[in-house]
Amino acid sequence: MTTFFIVAILVLAFILVFQISKASEYVSVLKGEDKTFKQNNRINAFLFIAFLVLGLAGAWWCNEVFYDRTLLAQPAASDHGEKIDTMLWLTLAVTGLVFFITQIALFWFAFKYQYTEKRKAFYFAHSNKLELIWTVVPAIFLTVLVGMGLFYWFNITSDAPKDAQIVEITGKQFNWMMRYPGKDGVLGRKNYRLTDASNGNALGVDWEDEASHDDLESTEMHLVVGKPVQLVINAQDVIHDVGLVHFRLKMDAVPGIPTTMWFTPKYTTEQMKQLTGNKNFVYEISCDQMCGSGHYSMKGLIIVETQEEYDKWLAQQKPQYMTVSAAKKEAAPASADTLQTKLNVEASKPLAKN
Amino acid sequence: MSITTVSTGHESEVSTSAHGHHEGHHEHHHEESFISKYVFSQDHKMIAKQFLITGMIWAVIGGLFSVLFRLQLGYPEMSFPILEDLFGKWAAGGRISNEFYYALVTMHGTILVFFVLTAGLSGTFANFLIPLQIGARDMASPMLNMLSYWFFFLASIIMFASMFIQTGPASGGWTIYPPLSALGQASEGSKLGMDYWLVSMAMFIVSSLLGGLNYISTILNMRTKGMTMTRLPLTIWALFFTAVLGVLSFPVLLSGAILLLFDRNLGTSFYLSEIVVKGEILPNEGGSAILFQHLFWFLGHPEVYIILLPALGMVSEILSVNSRKPIFGYLAMVGSLFAIAILAFLVWAHHMFVTGLNPFLGAFFVLLTLLIAVPSAIKVFNWLTTLWRGNLRFTPAMLFAIGFVSLFISGGLTGIFLGNSTLDIHLHDTYFVVAHFHIVMGVASMFGMFAGVYHWYPKMYGRYMNNTLAYIHFWVSLVGAYLIFWPMHYQGLAGMPRRYTDFSNWESFKNFGEMNRFISTVAMIVFVVQLLFIFNFFYSIWKGRKVTSQNPWGANTLEWTAPIRPGHGNWPGEIPEVHRWAYDYGKDGRDFIAQTEPISDSESKH
Ligand code: HEM
Ligand SMILES: [Cu+2]
Ligand SMILES: [Cu+2]
Numbered sequence: 001m002t003t004f005f006i007v008a009i010l011v012l013a014f015i016l017v018f019q020i021s022k023a024s025e026y027v028s029v030l031k032g033e034d035k036t037f038k039q040n041n042r043i044n045a046f047l048f049i050a051f052l053v054l055g056l057a058g059a060w061w062c063n064e065v066f067y068d069r070t071l072l073a074q075p076a077a078s079d080h081g082e083k084i085d086t087m088l089w090l091t092l093a094v095t096g097l098v099f100f101i102t103q104i105a106l107f108w109f110a111f112k113y114q115y116t117e118k119r120k121a122f123y124f125a126h127s128n129k130l131e132l133i134w135t136v137v138p139a140i141f142l143t144v145l146v147g148m149g150l151f152y153w154f155n156i157t158s159d160a161p162k163d164a165q166i167v168e169i170t171g172k173q174f175n176w177m178m179r180y181p182g183k184d185g186v187l188g189r190k191n192y193r194l195t196d197a198s199n200g201n202a203l204g205v206d207w208e209d210e211a212s213h214d215d216l217e218s219t220e221m222h223l224v225v226g227k228p229v230q231l232v233i234n235a236q237d238v239i240h241d242v243g244l245v246h247f248r249l250k251m252d253a254v255p256g257i258p259t260t261m262w263f264t265p266k267y268t269t270e271q272m273k274q275l276t277g278n279k280n281f282v283y284e285i286s287c288d289q290m291c292g293s294g295h296y297s298m299k300g301l302i303i304v305e306t307q308e309e310y311d312k313w314l315a316q317q318k319p320q321y322m323t324v325s326a327a328k329k330e331a332a333p334a335s336a337d338t339l340q341t342k343l344n345v346e347a348s349k350p351l352a353k354n
Numbered sequence: 355m356s357i358t359t360v361s362t363g364h365e366s367e368v369s370t371s372a373h374g375h376h377e378g379h380h381e382h383h384h385e386e387s388f389i390s391k392y393v394f395s396q397d398h399k400m401i402a403k404q405f406l407i408t409g410m411i412w413a414v415i416g417g418l419f420s421v422l423f424r425l426q427l428g429y430p431e432m433s434f435p436i437l438e439d440l441f442g443k444w445a446a447g448g449r450i451s452n453e454f455y456y457a458l459v460t461m462h463g464t465i466l467v468f469f470v471l472t473a474g475l476s477g478t479f480a481n482f483l484i485p486l487q488i489g490a491r492d493m494a495s496p497m498l499n500m501l502s503y504w505f506f507f508l509a510s511i512i513m514f515a516s517m518f519i520q521t522g523p524a525s526g527g528w529t530i531y532p533p534l535s536a537l538g539q540a541s542e543g544s545k546l547g548m549d550y551w552l553v554s555m556a557m558f559i560v561s562s563l564l565g566g567l568n569y570i571s572t573i574l575n576m577r578t579k580g581m582t583m584t585r586l587p588l589t590i591w592a593l594f595f596t597a598v599l600g601v602l603s604f605p606v607l608l609s610g611a612i613l614l615l616f617d618r619n620l621g622t623s624f625y626l627s628e629i630v631v632k633g634e635i636l637p638n639e640g641g642s643a644i645l646f647q648h649l650f651w652f653l654g655h656p657e658v659y660i661i662l663l664p665a666l667g668m669v670s671e672i673l674s675v676n677s678r679k680p681i682f683g684y685l686a687m688v689g690s691l692f693a694i695a696i697l698a699f700l701v702w703a704h705h706m707f708v709t710g711l712n713p714f715l716g717a718f719f720v721l722l723t724l725l726i727a728v729p730s731a732i733k734v735f736n737w738l739t740t741l742w743r744g745n746l747r748f749t750p751a752m753l754f755a756i757g758f759v760s761l762f763i764s765g766g767l768t769g770i771f772l773g774n775s776t777l778d779i780h781l782h783d784t785y786f787v788v789a790h791f792h793i794v795m796g797v798a799s800m801f802g803m804f805a806g807v808y809h810w811y812p813k814m815y816g817r818y819m820n821n822t823l824a825y826i827h828f829w830v831s832l833v834g835a836y837l838i839f840w841p842m843h844y845q846g847l848a849g850m851p852r853r854y855t856d857f858s859n860w861e862s863f864k865n866f867g868e869m870n871r872f873i874s875t876v877a878m879i880v881f882v883v884q885l886l887f888i889f890n891f892f893y894s895i896w897k898g899r900k901v902t903s904q905n906p907w908g909a910n911t912l913e914w915t916a917p918i919r920p921g922h923g924n925w926p927g928e929i930p931e932v933h934r935w936a937y938d939y940g941k942d943g944r945d946f947i948a949q950t951e952p953i954s955d956s957e958s959k960h
Contacts, residue, residue, distance in 0.1 A: 017823070018889065020822070021821075044753060045748065069848055088777055095768075103764075106738060121678040123939075125683075131736075148776075154717070192630055245848075255533055255629050259710035287851070290531070
């Protein structure tokens with residue numbers, strides 16, 4: 001019923017506006033088209049200047065209301081993020097200046113040079129000098145922006161420091177899975193054909209590789225504050241993207257093509273709670289590449305903590321290999337030590353389909 | 355609206371019936387049947403109208419889709435039973451399902467980018483203006499031109515049909531990145547709907563190539579006597595570069611689409627490698643998902659300029675006519691169009707900074723991308739100078755042209771953020787990008803299109819559209835565009851990802867509920883006002899005020915020397931000869947000097 005009413009009101013409003021507009025056309029014919037033209041021209045010229053003034057005021061108001069909800073209002077949580085913020089402010093300053101100058105000129109000219117019988121338009125077809133100026137000046141500003149940008153870009157995409165902690169993150173519809181290399185610092189080899197989530201191998205780790213035996217798997221990412229971390233990023237099904245807003249970073253997760261990204265977290269989760277004044281603050285991993293119907297819900301969590309807290313957490317973790325082999329043992333106690341062979345057989349089984 | 359400044363004696367009254375003037379030697383003076391006149395027409399003007407009206411129908415559909423998904427974003431916790439009545443399982447319980455949301459978004463993007471702002475915009479104005487402004491009787495090949503429309507029509511039918519299949523239309527975003535778009539297991543929209551999408555786009559590309567080749571050859575070969583390239587109106591230059599961009603880049607998308615069809619249906623692995631989807635291990639190895647993105651954006655970036663350039667050209671023309679001043683820096687305007695067209699091919703990977711692209715390679719794309727800002731800046735400053743010390747008449751077309759400049763500035767400047775890879779790491783795929791491309795491409799090009807429609811409507815239909823409605827249309831659209839897209843920059847700066855149906859579960863993104871409600875409400879109002887435009891358009895075809903003077907805007911270009919309602923062939927009798935450029939407004943104290951007027955000895959040089 002309300003829907004009906006809304007539609008009816010809309011239709012009525014529509015007809016009303018239309019009738020008024022029709023009528024105004026007749027009136028204009030009666031009044032003399034010339035007079036109507038001049039009147040309309042004045043109204044529109046005035047509206048332009050009003051739009052400029054109200055628009056600038058609106059932009060200011062919008063900023064008042066929303067600035068604090070953006071990330072501009074909080075410090076970047078990674079070293080790279082700080083560089084990105086600096087670049088952002090620089091670009092904002094340059095483009096902001098151009099924005100105000102050109103928009104004000106545009107609407108001011110529209111108002112100032114509105115039609116009047118008294119003025120003759122000024123025949124001004126070109127000026128090499130002016131055109132040179134506004135080719136060169138933007139070019140200089142852009143050179144600065146490009147220069148700074150690339151300096152940071154190469155810095156951010158440089159190789160990770162040797163002592164960086166390594167964490168592997170793998171996306172699939174619609175969640176994230178983490179893997180830690182364990183004590184040896186090496187992630188075990190993977191083979192996607194070994195993927196078998198129901199038997200504890202959601203990531204397709206090749207257990208034959210000894211380096212995999214101490215690898216930890218987790219659904220949350222734990223990082224140590226102040227310690228560089230390198231993410232090794234994978235996807236199983238479609239393209240995802242590891243989006244880390246508070247660190248100001250993101251990197252696609254592409255099936256078949258691992259990518260990497262490194263940074264140093266600057267604040268623990270607890271510190272961020274204080275810095276942002278939000279006691280529910282968490283570092284969230286958002287999927288930033290359209291990946292299907294659950295894309296909007298593909299969330300991961302990062303916990304940034306002190307070394308002690310991290311060590312404590314680590315001590316509680318059990319390598320996935322142990323979990324898997326324990327399960328196997330339970331299932332078939334007799335053939336406990338044939339786990340290896342069993343897994344191998346499974347791996348070499350021809351694929352069911354195709 | 356009669357323009358009072360029209361003063362020189364170029365305004366011979368011409369009968370509204372072109373047929374009255376047909377001299378015996380003219381080819382088309384038989385009575386045409388309904389079918390050959392309105393359906394399988396080979397008259398470029400009729401084909402232009404076909405493109406325009408089809409584009410308008412698509413625009414309403416695409417716009418309606420945005421209203422629907424904005425409903426979800428603005429009012430995530432509300433349910434609208436009427437949606438269930440209309441869409442059944444797609445909106446069970448009166449809520450837009452996730453699949454439905456993504457299908458709507460994907461169709462919205464596809465429709466507006468390709469069907470409205472490519473076919474609807476270029477198709478309309480290239481067809482309408484090229485022959486009329488260069489002084490030709492029709493396109494180089496009217497037949498191919500007709501086929502171009504009908505391929506577009508076929509593409510439209512297929513795309514439309516895809517919305518009615520059981521698993522729904524494509525839903526992976528208008529950029530259809532594989533593997534999502536390649537694997538039916540990964541998403542409902544990647545089932546049959548995706549094949550429809552690809553086939554439809556293939557037809558669309560054929561249409562666009564037929565049209566583009568035609569535009570290029572017409573402009574190069576069929577200019578009237580005296581119409582040298584440097585005397586062409588900027589509209590024609592812009593349409594020329596648009597066509598070149600399309601002809602060189604659309605085939606690349608076609609190849610990308612065909613490979614995707616192969617991957618989907620023939621078991622190839624162009625884009626697929628090492629995939630486990632929903633627990634199923636796929637045999638494909640060795641392909642690259644990134645390859646598709648290169649192919650896609652090699653078209654995709656030029657595509658955004660295919661959408662923009664016609665608007666740039668029309669706006670230049672309209673600003674000059676209604677400022678009663680020459681366009682400032684004609685050659686710089688042509689040069690910057692040229693520079694933009696070249697650079698458009700060299701920047702595609704700026705959409706791929708965070709795909710794992712080699713950073714060294716990325717650096718070149720940063721440089722080339724930001725280079726585009728230079729010709730863009732030249733254009734803006736030249737437009738501003740064109741307005742400066744003019745005598746501005748605010749016709750509806752002029753209003754939209756000025757609005758266009760404002761939007762082009764706002765959206766172009768945010769491009770400088772995104773083109774800088776350092777910032778793109780942060781802003782990629784957030785609402786900042788949504789704000790950027792809607793303002794600079796979506797709304798700005800729409801404004802260019804509106805400007806063109808209002809300006810050339812008298813030439814198309816021999817009538818005017820209602821001015822009051824046009825003013826309402828303009829002011830609501832301009833204010834609305836900023837109210838909708840300006841705040842989105844803030845969402846982007848908060849890191850909010852695009853293509854999310856619901857943010858309420860995110861600690862980081864849930865602070866913008868009211869803003870989303872506000873944006874959705876404005877979007878609905880703006881949508882309704884667009885319907886006012888549509889209504890005005892169709893009503894005025896039959897009931898609009900009649901045009902009584904041949905050159906109502908007092909413009910210099912050739913189309914205004916043709917009869918008010920030109921027949922097929924455009925000019926009864928000889929095609930006029932051209933003696934000067936198109937922008938002698940206000941020269942030597944004369945309001946305007948048409949291109950057909952010979953240069954007199956006493957004239958000053960410019
Ligand atoms: C100064 C000029 C411009 C620069 C430097 C620029 C830069 C960029 C960049 C770097 C992106 C990718 C952002 C991302 O996905 O992270 C982008 C996106 C986009 N730009 Fe621009 N742009 C400019 C002008 C334009 C123009 C004139 C148009 C259209 C006519 C346009 C339309 C688009 C579109 C449609 C997208 C989004 C594509 C998608 O869905 O991912 N841009 N722009
Ligand atoms: Cu995802
Ligand atoms: Cu681009």
